[in-house]
Amino acid sequence: MGKCTQCLTDSNVVKNGLNKYQKQNYLCKSCKKQFIDRSSFSAIVSTIQLLTLSKFF
Numbered sequence: 001m002g003k004c005t006q007c008l009t010d011s012n013v014v015k016n017g018l019n020k021y022q023k024q025n026y027l028c029k030s031c032k033k034q035f036i037d038r039s040s041f042s043a044i045v046s047t048i049q050l051l052t053l054s055k056f057f
Contacts, residue, residue: 002037004028 003010009030016027016034023036 002026002035004031004033005035006033007031 002013004013004026007028007030009028012029013026014029016025019025019036025034026037027034
């Protein structure tokens with residue numbers, strides 16, 4: 001699980017179902033903010049960018 005994007009705590013973050021794109025939702029019990037952990041998403045985007053750039057060089 002990730003940290004809350006609002007208050008940056010990680011101790012009160014719980015799973016909160018899936019969104020319409022079947023991504024895991026999380027809920028911060030401290031500030032009641034709902035969010036999606038995007039840490040794995042940025043790694044995928046970086047890999048795609050690297051593969052795309054390697055075709056040109």
